[in-house]
Structure formats: C-alpha cells, structure tokens
Amino acid sequence: MGYILIIGIILAAGAVVFALVRGLHAFANMDVNDVDENGIPKGLEKQNGMMFARVKWQAITVIMIAALLLFASGK
Template structure:
C-alpha cells in the first residue's frame, strides 16, 4: 500500500511541476496583441488555468502525503 502511495505522490508532484512549467512558459510568451474575444491576452488565460491546475495538484499531493504519514505511523 505504501509503495502505491509513494508512486501516486511522485505522479502528483510531477503534475505540479508540469503545470508550473507550462504556466511559466505562457508567462514568458505573453503577447499583449494576441487577444481572445473578451479582450484578454490568450496566454493570460493559459496562465490562470495552469495556476489553478497547480494548486489542485499540490492539494492532492498534500492529501496523499498525509495519508502516507498516517499509514506509516500506524505500522
């Protein structure tokens, strides 16, 4: 069970890193002239989406770590 949790934690941490890197890439390629129908830069939409994805994956990682600590403490 702990091996499965560790693998899930590694996968979730990888998703955090992916969302962070993709958000930073969108930030680095900000082009104010490239706007969507609402008048917002398209890369700003990607930045916001990746920020929320990163927060979601961080929360999942923390919950998995807490479960791992509880299971490891009970053994």
C-alpha cells in the same frame, strides 16, 4: 499500500512541476498585443488554467503525503 502512495506522490509532484513549467511557458510567450474584445490578453486564460491545475495537483500531493504519514504511524 505505502509503496503505492509513494509512487502516487511522485507522480502528483511531477504533475505539479509540469503545470508550473507550462504556466511559466505561457507567461513567457504571452503577446501583449494579442487581446480579445475586452482588452484581456488571450494567453492569460492559459496561465490561469495552469495555475489552477498546479494548485489542484499540489492539494492532491499534500493529501497523499498526509495519508502516507497516517498509514506509517499506524504500523
């Protein structure tokens, strides 16, 4: 069980890094002149989506680490 949690933690942490890099890439390539009808940059939606994905994967990673600690302390 512990090995499965460790692999899950590694995969979830990789997803955090992936979402972070995609969010930074969207931020770096945002065109200030490319706005919608409300004057909001279109790249902002991609940035927000990646931010929420990063937070989601961070929470999943923290929960898996807590489960691993509980599992390890029970032995």
